[in-house]
Amino acid sequence: MTIKVGILGYGNLGKGVECAIKHTSDMELAAVFTRRNPETVQILTEGVKVYSVEEITSMKDQIDVLILCGGSATDLPVQTPEMAKYFNVIDSFDTHAHIPEHFDTVDQAAKEHGHISVISVGWDPGLFSLNRLYASAILPAGENYTFWGKGVSQGHSDAIRRIEGVKDARQYTIPVESALEAVRSGSTPELTTREKHTRECFVVAEEGADLKKIEETIVTMPNYFADYDTTVHFISEEELKRDHAGLPHGGFVIRTGTTGWNDENTHVMEYSLKLDSNAEFTSSVLIAYARAAYRLNQEGQTGCKTVFDIAPAYLSPETGAELRKHLL
Amino acid sequence: MTIKVGILGYGNLGKGVECAIKHTSDMELAAVFTRRNPETVQILTEGVKVYSVEEITSMKDQIDVLILCGGSATDLPVQTPEMAKYFNVIDSFDTHAHIPEHFDTVDQAAKEHGHISVISVGWDPGLFSLNRLYASAILPAGENYTFWGKGVSQGHSDAIRRIEGVKDARQYTIPVESALEAVRSGSTPELTTREKHTRECFVVAEEGADLKKIEETIVTMPNYFADYDTTVHFISEEELKRDHAGLPHGGFVIRTGTTGWNDENTHVMEYSLKLDSNAEFTSSVLIAYARAAYRLNQEGQTGCKTVFDIAPAYLSPETGAELRKHLL
Numbered sequence: 228m229t230i231k232v233g234i235l236g237y238g239n240l241g242k243g244v245e246c247a248i249k250h251t252s253d254m255e256l257a258a259v260f261t262r263r264n265p266e267t268v269q270i271l272t273e274g275v276k277v278y279s280v281e282e283i284t285s286m287k288d289q290i291d292v293l294i295l296c297g298g299s300a301t302d303l304p305v306q307t308p309e310m311a312k313y314f315n316v317i318d319s320f321d322t323h324a325h326i327p328e329h330f331d332t333v334d335q336a337a338k339e340h341g342h343i344s345v346i347s348v349g350w351d352p353g354l355f356s357l358n359r360l361y362a363s364a365i366l367p368a369g370e371n372y373t374f375w376g377k378g379v380s381q382g383h384s385d386a387i388r389r390i391e392g393v394k395d396a397r398q399y400t401i402p403v404e405s406a407l408e409a410v411r412s413g414s415t416p417e418l419t420t421r422e423k424h425t426r427e428c429f430v431v432a433e434e435g436a437d438l439k440k441i442e443e444t445i446v447t448m449p450n451y452f453a454d455y456d457t458t459v460h461f462i463s464e465e466e467l468k469r470d471h472a473g474l475p476h477g478g479f480v481i482r483t484g485t486t487g488w489n490d491e492n493t494h495v496m497e498y499s500l501k502l503d504s505n506a507e508f509t510s511s512v513l514i515a516y517a518r519a520a521y522r523l524n525q526e527g528q529t530g531c532k533t534v535f536d537i538a539p540a541y542l543s544p545e546t547g548a549e550l551r552k553h554l555l
Numbered sequence: 556m557t558i559k560v561g562i563l564g565y566g567n568l569g570k571g572v573e574c575a576i577k578h579t580s581d582m583e584l585a586a587v588f589t590r591r592n593p594e595t596v597q598i599l600t601e602g603v604k605v606y607s608v609e610e611i612t613s614m615k616d617q618i619d620v621l622i623l624c625g626g627s628a629t630d631l632p633v634q635t636p637e638m639a640k641y642f643n644v645i646d647s648f649d650t651h652a653h654i655p656e657h658f659d660t661v662d663q664a665a666k667e668h669g670h671i672s673v674i675s676v677g678w679d680p681g682l683f684s685l686n687r688l689y690a691s692a693i694l695p696a697g698e699n700y701t702f703w704g705k706g707v708s709q710g711h712s713d714a715i716r717r718i719e720g721v722k723d724a725r726q727y728t729i730p731v732e733s734a735l736e737a738v739r740s741g742s743t744p745e746l747t748t749r750e751k752h753t754r755e756c757f758v759v760a761e762e763g764a765d766l767k768k769i770e771e772t773i774v775t776m777p778n779y780f781a782d783y784d785t786t787v788h789f790i791s792e793e794e795l796k797r798d799h800a801g802l803p804h805g806g807f808v809i810r811t812g813t814t815g816w817n818d819e820n821t822h823v824m825e826y827s828l829k830l831d832s833n834a835e836f837t838s839s840v841l842i843a844y845a846r847a848a849y850r851l852n853q854e855g856q857t858g859c860k861t862v863f864d865i866a867p868a869y870l871s872p873e874t875g876a877e878l879r880k881h882l883l
Contacts, residue, residue: 243814245816246814246815246816247814249816250695250696250814251695271816323883326879326880326883327876327879327880330879347883352883354689354693354824356882356883357689357867358826359882360867360868360870360871360878360882361682361685361867361870363871363882364843364846364867364870364871364872365682365836365839365840365843365870366839367578367579368578411829486571486574486575486578486831486832486835486836486838486839487574487832487835488573488574488577488599492830492831492832492835492836493831494828494829494830494831494832494836495827495828495829495830496682496827496828497825497826497827497828497829498686498825498826499823499824499825499826500822500823500824500825501739501822501823501825502820502822502823503814503820503821503822504814504815504820504822507814507815507820508693508814508820508822510814511693511694511814512693515692515693518692533879533883534867534883535866535867535868535875535878535879535882535883536866536867536868536875537866538863538864538865538866539685539688539689539692539862539863539864540688540863540864542688542689542692542693543688543691543692544692547863547864548655550688550863551654551655551658551861551863552654552655554684554687554688554691554863555651555654555675555680555684555861555862555863
């Protein structure tokens with residue numbers, strides 16, 4: 228028997244989930260739900276239908292886990308608690324500051340209706356969080372450092388696109404190599420925002436736009452760029468398409484800490500990801516936690532969970548005995 | 556209320572556990588047990604007694620978790636199932652091939668007596684296993700690679716010490732940089748034993764020993780050295796003490812895998828450790844899982860577990876709400 232997965236929202240993430248399901252042997256895509264006209268949405272999997280989101284609750288007995296592929300700003304705060312009434316759900320809610328309240332709302336809905344919800348699944352929050360937790364528990368005398376990139380920040384790219392005279396843009400977040408090296412040395416440096424990351428922008432300007440003004444607007448933009456060393460390159464639309472079509476990302480979680488009666492020994496724990504496609508990798512994490520959510524619910528568990536609350540074995544299609552034999 | 560920890564076996568690992576307890580705020584050392592004459596064993600913690608292992612069962616109500624610090628070859632296969640009758644126990648059993656049978660024996664004893672046991676805790680098996688599992692579940696189309704070092708292999712150092720004419724020795728296992736780079740490139744190379752690691756030996760010979768013969772014996776030794784490119788350096792006892800006193804270790808777990816409808820995107824997940832003291836770091840992992848074992852048992856759970864079966868949040872002294880707020 229395979230786990231029947233539904234997808235709500237068919238953008239980059241939803242499509243990534245569809246591809247990730249194809250890579251499993253124990254899961255199948257049951258349905259895709261969209262806010263658009265379903266007839267305009269073409270999916271990749273043969274024989275699977277696209278439905279209007281209006282029909283979603285009528286499908287509740289045909290879906291084991293629903294994966295919410297909307298955005299954190301406005302979609303998920305509403306969708307996840309609402310859908311938790313009808314389905315086991317997974318989301319990738321990534322507004323770190325609002326995770327506690329999102330957790331509480333979803334937890335209440337999931338418990339009342341006897342479902343499992345797993346929120347904030349992906350790589351940060353997600354796998355990076357896991358590494359911060361494991362490392363902090365093991366080396367209590369130490370410091371965590373998280374670096375992002377090299378990769379495309381969609382939020383920063385969007386911020387540039389909103390500037391007058393900008394046709395399109397791509398922004399890369401780049402960790403500063405010397406800061407990474409300082410952290411790896413175990414010296415627990417205090418690093419400012421500017422010392423950790425630089426930002427590199429590739430901008431396609433409208434014809435006749437004031438390039439000087441665009442650059443000035445970017446590098447002085449509060450929150451997004453003002454606290455960073457930012458480089459702006461103006462390129463043609465063809466160059467953007469040719470050289471910056473992908474959405475790569477990644478980063479590093481490093482903890483250094485000391486042990487010994489007098490803290491005489493230093494250790495460095497490092498986790499890193501180098502991803503060709505941010506959305507497809509995130510989707511692959513979502514699918515592994517969908518498997519876990521299904522199993523937890525089969526065991527009779529309910530309520531909201533995060534990656535912190537789920538034993539790793541639940542993520543794998545293999546049995547405990549198989550895992551102990553060849554991965555332990 | 557603090558968690559009361561007992562240590563069985565006071566070698567490098569037992570001493571490391573003692574130091575790791577000092578770094579926690581929710582645990583205390585309750586007793587150390589030894590097979591030696593307890594009067595000959597000096598520990599670091601003031602006010603804590605050393606007992607003969609003969610007295611251990613009489614202490615069963617004063618210890619929440621017992622950490623077994625013996626060796627995997629002969630100590631743990633007997634000690635862990637025996638002690639699981641009286642205590643929640645943690646061990647670092649690291650003979651990968653015998654984990655399944657060790658698990659079964661310990662599971663039976665722990666279940667019969669209502670305790671939790673966690674076996675094979677440390678970094679490999681342990682944290683490296685966790686990373687192999689997470690990465691395999693997330694990128695099913697991919698390959699795992701594990702490299703060890705640079706670090707001291709005690710088994711290989713001991714093997715050299717048993718050679719006639721050798722007074723002392725230290726053997727370093729070193730990952731081959733070009734193999735690491737090939738793996739990181741995502742090309743999923745097939746690597747032979749010789750291509751993954753080299754071995755470097757620092758040997759103190761007895762006066763008048765046949766150095767040529769010692770070197771020949773080392774580099775041709777089956778299982779230990781014959782399949783590797785091995786370098787032998789003869790040094791003085793002073794140099795060994797001065798330059799090779801520590802027991803550093805570490806290594807890398809890398810998984811590369813593909814996603815996308817036609818596997819068009821490649822991802823690299825890398826975990827690495829760089830440890831000044833193998834024993835002290837392993838002890839720190841043991842202590843985090845001792846916390847988890849205590850909590851699981853408080854919840855009424857029993858039986859044998861591995862790192863695969865324990866949700867990460869159990870390792871941390873912080874509450875779920877605290878963890879969600881500042882680590883997720």
